[in-house]
Amino acid sequence: MKTRDKILLSSLELFNERGERNITTNHIAAHLAISPGNLYYHFRNKSDIVYEIFQEYEKLVDYYLDIPEDRPMTLDDLAFYLESVFDGLWSYRFFHRDLESLLDSDPRLRLGYRAFTDRCLVSIGRIFSKLAEAGIIEAQPDALRSAMSLNVWLVITNWMAFLKTAHASGQAPELSLRELKQGIYQVLTLELPYLTPEYRERVLTLREKYRPALACQNG
Amino acid sequence: MKTRDKILLSSLELFNERGERNITTNHIAAHLAISPGNLYYHFRNKSDIVYEIFQEYEKLVDYYLDIPEDRPMTLDDLAFYLESVFDGLWSYRFFHRDLESLLDSDPRLRLGYRAFTDRCLVSIGRIFSKLAEAGIIEAQPDALRSAMSLNVWLVITNWMAFLKTAHASGQAPELSLRELKQGIYQVLTLELPYLTPEYRERVLTLREKYRPALACQNG
DNA sequence: TCATTATTAGAGTATATACTCTAGGCAGTC
DNA sequence: GACTGCCTAGAGTATATACTCTAATAATGA
Incomplete structure (x- = not known):
């Protein structure tokens, strides 16, 4: 699966579990074991x-x-x-x-x-x-x-x-x-x-x- | 009016206007023209x-x-x-x-x-x-x-x-x-x-x- | 093969925010 | 005067967070 799609999927999962307010972009990156820079390569912002x-x-x-x-x-x-x-x-x-x-x-x-x-x-x-x-x-x-x-x-x-x-x-x-x-x-x-x-x-x-x-x- | 009551009143006002998420304790203090320390003297936390x-x-x-x-x-x-x-x-x-x-x-x-x-x-x-x-x-x-x-x-x-x-x-x-x-x-x-x-x-x-x-x- | 593009790492930054700490003023009172 | 208790100022801190930058690595195509 493409990194971009993985980001969307993990974000949804984490947002659902703990609320969007409590999930930072760093959390998402960490969850996927990718770097923040990588995440921001695929998305301009949260x-x-x-x-x-x-x-x-x-x-x-x-x-x-x-x-x-x-x-x-x-x-x-x-x-x-x-x-x-x-x-x-x-x-x-x-x-x-x-x-x-x-x-x-x-x-x-x-x-x-x-x-x-x-x-x-x-x-x-x-x-x-x-x-x-x-x-x-x-x-x-x-x-x-x-x-x-x-x-x-x-x-x-x-x-x-x-x-x-x-x-x-x-x-x-x-x-x-x-x-x-x-x-x-x-x-x-x-x-x-x-x-x-x-x-x-x-x-x-x-x-x-x-x-x-x-x-x-x-x- | 007591400072403590003023804090409650201003907080309510600011919270209602802009949402609790968007109002910090520093905002409240600034709005009242008192110091953050003063606010925290009257309330342990937000x-x-x-x-x-x-x-x-x-x-x-x-x-x-x-x-x-x-x-x-x-x-x-x-x-x-x-x-x-x-x-x-x-x-x-x-x-x-x-x-x-x-x-x-x-x-x-x-x-x-x-x-x-x-x-x-x-x-x-x-x-x-x-x-x-x-x-x-x-x-x-x-x-x-x-x-x-x-x-x-x-x-x-x-x-x-x-x-x-x-x-x-x-x-x-x-x-x-x-x-x-x-x-x-x-x-x-x-x-x-x-x-x-x-x-x-x-x-x-x-x-x-x-x-x-x-x-x-x-x- | 080599140049170009897409992807990734990871350290770093600017800003915000909840909260702390120290010092001191002021009113009352002995 | 000086002690006490309440109140206030304001600089400062630890942490978090969205996001940036540079450089390196993989993938692709001619």
């Missing part, structure tokens, strides 16, 4: 590394959220979208963790992320539309659908932060993909009241698969 | 300053979310709770912005924040209960109420981050309290489907007061 990783992330999610228009949506589709989005969130979890400071230190990233958010919100709205067309949820007026999409987005993108902060277990809250996917339970909770009677039970069953363990069920 | 500010925040929110048990809840109460919580969020807005790294660097804060979250979730759940008792929303099973409370919490605590990241306007996204309170619109969106027919219109009217301007209504 922001460039982050930006490139963001673009991968973007591409992945865009790919998953490409809603086919030529056929009706099924419940399986919904399950797939949710699983995929949370998989992406997991693979690039460092990103939402330090989002604000990342955007502060790179205007490109700010613009790119804003556009990304917009696309995601559109996709979520489209999913709601198609769910309604398929008779899985009741149809909703545009304004309501927008507001709901936004709430879905807020829950999805911040569920991990909640888990990390709410975790009681010791100082170093280690997360698992499994726990992260309990966020799907929360997302489906948002849709609950809009389900059609025909699909209600099936969605409840799906939702039940992601029910959090008792420890996290506070409140 | 974490202690942050922790003390957190305790103020905690106290404020706890005070607002002290739900009286001796009388039924009104819609005005709900409006008051929402307004108060968002006021608190605004006054201490640096906190949620850099939450993760703050908790990473201070175990006290991690524990304190976790307990704080739990109390808030309980309060939100209690509000839902009392809204149901008052006939404003339909009664809900415990599990649903817990999940909904959690969603409300996620929306409330992350609405500001969303605004800051979604703001297109230039590099330096300046927020206003007014914009922040559009979060109330999002929170009330969550409750919409559970409203009783008698109160539906009144809550919709309340919600309308916080409708975001068009620029933010994407998705």
Whole structure:
């Protein structure tokens, strides 16, 4: 594998494990047993590394959220979208963790992320539309659908932060993909009241698969 | 005013304006035109300053979310709770912005924040209960109420981050309290489907007061 | 073969930042 | 006056971190 790709891969790995804020370019170089000079031969600065990783992330999610228009949506589709989005969130979890400071230190990233958010919100709205067309949820007026999409987005993108902060277990809250996917339970909770009677039970069953363990069920 | 209090006040101000990550103890001292040594006479380290500010925040929110048990809840109460919580969020807005790294660097804060979250979730759940008792929303099973409370919490605590990241306007996204309170619109969106027919219109009217301007209504 | 280009090492630098240390001022009080 | 306790100044330090520079080595192509 090319050094350049190794840098991207290791950076992602280290960022995810310990947070972008805590990983220096020297750490990355040391992790790969290459020199700092070598790293800076391949990337002008740390922001460039982050930006490139963001673009991968973007591409992945865009790919998953490409809603086919030529056929009706099924419940399986919904399950797939949710699983995929949370998989992406997991693979690039460092990103939402330090989002604000990342955007502060790179205007490109700010613009790119804003556009990304917009696309995601559109996709979520489209999913709601198609769910309604398929008779899985009741149809909703545009304004309501927008507001709901936004709430879905807020829950999805911040569920991990909640888990990390709410975790009681010791100082170093280690997360698992499994726990992260309990966020799907929360997302489906948002849709609950809009389900059609025909699909209600099936969605409840799906939702039940992601029910959090008792420890996290506070409140 | 005592130097110690001035330090707390200036710190909060600077943290809110530019983020805790970007404000050093030297900045704080310079802002107050005192020496670093002076600052460190009053506080052992930066974490202690942050922790003390957190305790103020905690106290404020706890005070607002002290739900009286001796009388039924009104819609005005709900409006008051929402307004108060968002006021608190605004006054201490640096906190949620850099939450993760703050908790990473201070175990006290991690524990304190976790307990704080739990109390808030309980309060939100209690509000839902009392809204149901008052006939404003339909009664809900415990599990649903817990999940909904959690969603409300996620929306409330992350609405500001969303605004800051979604703001297109230039590099330096300046927020206003007014914009922040559009979060109330999002929170009330969550409750919409559970409203009783008698109160539906009144809550919709309340919600309308916080409708975001068009620029933010994407998705 | 040899010149050119791509890659790498590794020492080094400028800057920032949290924090320390020493000396001293000032108010009250015996 | 001098002692005491609180407060303040400000120079200074250890460490970290993003990044640079030069020179050497490998790879490539004519």
